[in-house]
Each structure stands twice: as structure tokens, then as C-alpha cells.
Amino acid sequence: MTRTRCDRTAAWQQLQQKFDRSGATLDLRDALARDPGRVPHFSQQAPHVFADLSKNLVDAETEQMLFALARETGLETYRDAMFAGERINNTEDRAVKHWLLRAPRHAADPDSVAVHETLDAMLRYADRVRADAAITDVVNIGIGGSDLGPQMAVAALESFAAADKRLHFVSNIDGHELAAVLRRVRPHSTLFLVASKTFTTLETMTNARSARAWFEAQGGTDIARHFAALTTNVEAARQFGITTTFGFWDWVGGRYSLWSAIGLPVAIAVGADGFRELLVGAHAMDEHFRTEPLQRNLPARLGLLDVWYRNFHGFTSRSIAPYHSALRRLPAYLQQLEMESNGKGVDAQGQPLAFGTSPVLWGEPGTNGQHAYFQMLHQGTDRVPVEFIAVRQPAHALDGHHALLLANAIAQSQALMQGKADAGGHRNFPGNRPSTFFVLDELRPASLGALLALYEHRVFTSGAVWGIDSFDQWGVELGKVLAGEIAKRLGSGSVEGLDASSAALVQRLRGV
Numbered sequence: 001m002t003r004t005r006c007d008r009t010a011a012w013q014q015l016q017q018k019f020d021r022s023g024a025t026l027d028l029r030d031a032l033a034r035d036p037g038r039v040p041h042f043s044q045q046a047p048h049v050f051a052d053l054s055k056n057l058v059d060a061e062t063e064q065m066l067f068a069l070a071r072e073t074g075l076e077t078y079r080d081a082m083f084a085g086e087r088i089n090n091t092e093d094r095a096v097k098h099w100l101l102r103a104p105r106h107a108a109d110p111d112s113v114a115v116h117e118t119l120d121a122m123l124r125y126a127d128r129v130r131a132d133a134a135i136t137d138v139v140n141i142g143i144g145g146s147d148l149g150p151q152m153a154v155a156a157l158e159s160f161a162a163a164d165k166r167l168h169f170v171s172n173i174d175g176h177e178l179a180a181v182l183r184r185v186r187p188h189s190t191l192f193l194v195a196s197k198t199f200t201t202l203e204t205m206t207n208a209r210s211a212r213a214w215f216e217a218q219g220g221t222d223i224a225r226h227f228a229a230l231t232t233n234v235e236a237a238r239q240f241g242i243t244t245t246f247g248f249w250d251w252v253g254g255r256y257s258l259w260s261a262i263g264l265p266v267a268i269a270v271g272a273d274g275f276r277e278l279l280v281g282a283h284a285m286d287e288h289f290r291t292e293p294l295q296r297n298l299p300a301r302l303g304l305l306d307v308w309y310r311n312f313h314g315f316t317s318r319s320i321a322p323y324h325s326a327l328r329r330l331p332a333y334l335q336q337l338e339m340e341s342n343g344k345g346v347d348a349q350g351q352p353l354a355f356g357t358s359p360v361l362w363g364e365p366g367t368n369g370q371h372a373y374f375q376m377l378h379q380g381t382d383r384v385p386v387e388f389i390a391v392r393q394p395a396h397a398l399d400g401h402h403a404l405l406l407a408n409a410i411a412q413s414q415a416l417m418q419g420k421a422d423a424g425g426h427r428n429f430p431g432n433r434p435s436t437f438f439v440l441d442e443l444r445p446a447s448l449g450a451l452l453a454l455y456e457h458r459v460f461t462s463g464a465v466w467g468i469d470s471f472d473q474w475g476v477e478l479g480k481v482l483a484g485e486i487a488k489r490l491g492s493g494s495v496e497g498l499d500a501s502s503a504a505l506v507q508r509l510r511g512v
């Protein structure tokens with residue numbers, strides 16, 4: 001399909017003119033005071049997620065221009081192509097169908113039938129593991145999308161999790177991580193899940209081999225019972241000696257794979273019903289994104305706002321502030337989702353881009369961040385849009401805490417926007433700093449699923465407008481190749497032909 005790049009549209013020029021005319025100087029305090037319709041206009045309920053966008057540096061006219069930009073760049077056609085199963089990941093010639101993993105079964109679609117067969121088998125297995133009192137520890141070995149999603153979701157849903165299973169996540173090739181987990185588990189009561197889309201990733205295969213060696217050295221014998229693989233490469237898993245495998249497909253990107261067999265740790269934690277609820281919540285957001293007009297389409301509105309901020313305001317980062325400690329791994333998960341998807345310098349045809357793409361995403365749960373880096377958000381020289389995520393109902397019964405937590409979330413977004421004038425300089429808060437405020441009624445599988453799908457489609461939207469392939473990740477390849485070469489040099493000590501800095505580092509780390 002042909003795509004029109006954003007910087008070749010009339011809307012792009014209009015947005016630049018609008019920014020120069022009034023966009024750069026929009027004052028949130030004035031805008032909120034002057035227009036009683038601003039909050040209703042810039043707020044909306046999407047499935048399981050309420051969003052208040054009214055404290056963003058945008059007005060209705062700009063938003064109309066952003067919708068025009070979306071139309072000119074073919075966002076809706078591109079979205080429909082994804083949902084039609086077209087090979088929109090053009091650099092890898094693959095379809096992009098993670099949404100199918102959470103759609104109800106379609107008997108006429110062989111992919112859907114295969115998805116549900118695997119899902120049913122995996123959930124039966126998860127419930128068997130849950131019922132197996134002899135298994136007390138589950139160790140997920142995987143990295144990137146085969147780690148961040150399940151790790152984040154298991155933490156997010158901790159109040160729904162089985163109390164008698166400890167879940168561990170080992171991702172890093174740094175042996176300290178695996179060694180620390182192995183010190184805490186016993187072979188006869190541990191299940192290792194080797195999670196890797198490709199089943200070739202250096203970190204995961206190294207950790208998996210060491211885990212198997214440890215298991216055998218400790219007298220473990222029943223690999224079929226104590227090891228399972230989650231992969232598209234079932235043959236490689238079999239060669240590794242793992243016979244219990246749950247597969248998925250090349251049209252599921254690693255960072256979009258939480259909904260596939262990669263979600264098995266989540267299913268073990270919360271059970272089959274909980275996992276199905278996660279899928280149902282995500283599917284509701286898929287339908288919202290697929291069918292709502294742009295003006296009421298929350299992922300599209302957010303993705304377009306991201307373009308406005310990145311390309312016209314020139315903001316280079318965005319901070320994620322989940323005001324719920326169970327969402328502590330969400331910023332790390334979103335880093336991969338957004339930065340690996342949209343951190344591209346060329347368009348889908350390989351032509352260099354003359355504009356910025358993915359911002360840096362970062363953040364920590366509130367209120368912790370307030371006592372660390374919020375200083376910079378309030379008074380630093382850069383403006384960083386902040387994203388607050390608050391949950392109305394707590395999952396604990398401790399008195400007083402939750403109201404104070406929520407009060408802090410609202411107060412921070414208010415302080416960023418409102419500021420405070422003070423002649424003394426150091427006590428001056430410039431204000432007019434943008435934020436978005438999300439509210440979930442409750443943090444449960446359905447709302448988590450919807451929130452994550454919201455982010456996926458938002459990333460899709462900005463990537464579509466930028467004209468890039470959001471579903472490849474060629475940028476990770478060079479380092480992998482060079483690491484292989486350096487590993488040999490660390491062994492042999494040869495630094496011939498190496499640049500002077502890397503050669504000196506090889507020698508220093510060899511202790512020469």
C-alpha cells in the first residue's frame with residue numbers, strides 16, 4: 001500500500017503555521033479559565049480507561065489539523081490494513097496481527113482457530129501448574145518482549161495472583177541475575193519457562209543452558225516436567241531438549257507478544273479466567289481503535305498529540321508516572337513498546353527522515369518520582385509532558401493511603417500546569433507544563449489489557465503518521481554482531497584491527 005509521509009502533506013504546513021501563530025504560546029491556565037467546554041472536549045471515556053487531555057498544549061483547531069494530517073497520511077487505511085492482516089511490516093514482509101490473539105474465535109479464519117487452540121492448551125497447562133502444589137517456583141527466562149510484558153503484567157496483577165507460586169524473571173546475560181534466582185529455588189519444585197520468539201537470542205539461550213546444567217547437576221531428571229518453551233521456533237526448542245512447547249507466529253512482534261504463549265507466566269499467576277479477562281479488555285480497546293471516528297478515538301488522539309509535541313513543540317521525552325506501585329514495571333515495558341517501535345531514522349522505504357520520531361520514555365511510580373526528578377519537571381529548562389495513571393479503587397484496606405496517593409497525582413498535574421509566580425526566582429514555578437491524566441476504576445486484568453492496547457495503538461498512530469515501519473527493529477543487530485567479535489577478542493586477547501578505545505577496554509577488562 002502507498003503511504004504519504006507526514007512532511008509531504010498540506011496539514012503539516014498548516015500545523016507549522018498554527019504553531020508559529022499561536023501553538024507555541026498557548027497558555028493552559030488561560031485556556032482552562034476561558035473555555036468551560038475545554039475539559040469535556042478534551043476528556044473521554046474509552047473502554048476501561050478515562051483520559052483527561054485538557055492539560056495539554058493543544059486547542060480544538062490544532063486537533064482538527066492533526067485529524068487532517070491523519071487522513072492525509074492514511075492512518076485509517078493503514079489501521080484497516082493491519083486489521084485485514086496485510087503485510088504492513090514491509091521490511092520483514094510480515095503481517096501484524098497481535099490483535100488477533102485477543103479477538104474471539106473465528107471458525108472461518110485458520111489463524112484464529114490456531115490462536116485459540118494454543119490459548120486453550122496453554123491455559124489448561126497454566127491451571128495444571130497452579131493446581132500442582134509441588135511446584136512452588138516458576139522462573140521465566142527471556143529478554144525484551146519475552147520478559148518485560150509478562151514481568152510487568154505479573155506485578156500489575158499481583159493482587160489477583162496465586163499466593164503459593166513465586167514467579168522469577170531472569171533476562172540479563174549477567175550471570176549474577178540467574179545465580180541469585182538459582183540460590184533461592186530447588187530443582188524438584190521449580191518450573192523453568194524458556195521464552196524466546198526466535199529461540200536464538202544469546203542471553204536467553206545462555207541462561208537456559210545454565211539453568212538446565214544447574215538442574216541436572218542438582219539431580220533433576222524430568223526435563224519434560226520442569227522445562228517448557230514459549231516460542232515460534234518449536235523445532236529449536238525440541239533440539240534443546242524441551243518437549244513441552246507453546247507456539248506462536250511470526251506475525252506477533254516480540255514487544256507485542258504478551259497476549260500469546262509469552263503470557264504463560266501471567267496465566268500461571270492469575271489463572272485462565274484472569275488471562276482471558278486481560279484479552280477481553282485489550283480486545284475492547286482494539287474495537288474502539290478500529291471503529292471510533294478520529295475525534296473520539298483515544299489511541300489516535302494520543303498518537304497525534306505525540307506528533308504535535310515531538311515535531312512542532314520539539315519535546316524529546318515523555319515521562320510516565322503510574323500512581324500505583326503495581327504498575328512499577330510499566331515504564332520499562334512502554335520503553336520497549338514505543339522506542340523499539342518508533343525509534344527509526346528512515347521511512348518504510350528506507351529514505352532518511354527530516355523530522356524527529358520516538359521520544360525518550362522514562363518514569364517511576366508516584367509518589368516516589370516526586371522526591372527524585374519532579375524538581376526538573378517543575379523548574380528545569382526543558383518541558384517534559386507527563387502522563388499520570390491513577391486507579392480509583394485501591395486493592396488494599398490500609399486507612400488513608402489511597403486518598404493521599406490520588407491527591408498527590410492530581411496536585412502534581414495541577415502544579416505543573418498552574419505554576420506559581422515568585423519574585424525570588426528560586427521559588428518561581430513557570431507552570432504551563434503539559435500532562436495527561438488517565439483514570440482506571442480498578443487495576444484488574446481487563447483494565448490492564450485495555451490500557452496496554454491503548455498504548456500499542458497510540459504507538460501505531462504516531463508511527464503511521466511518520467511513515468515508518470513500527471514493527472521491525474534492525475537497530476538491535478549491529479551490537480549483537482560486534483558483541484560476538486569482542487567476545488572472541490576477550491578470550492584470545494587479540495586487538496588487531498580494533499579501534500583504539502575498544503582495544504584499550506578489551507585489554508583493561510582482561511586485566512592486561
Ligand code: F6P
Nearest residue numbers: 144145146196197198201254476
Ligand atoms: O534484540 C531485540 C529483540 O529482538 C526484541 O525485539 C525482542 O523482544 C527480544 O530481542 C527478544 O527476542 P526473542 O523473544 O526472540 O528471544
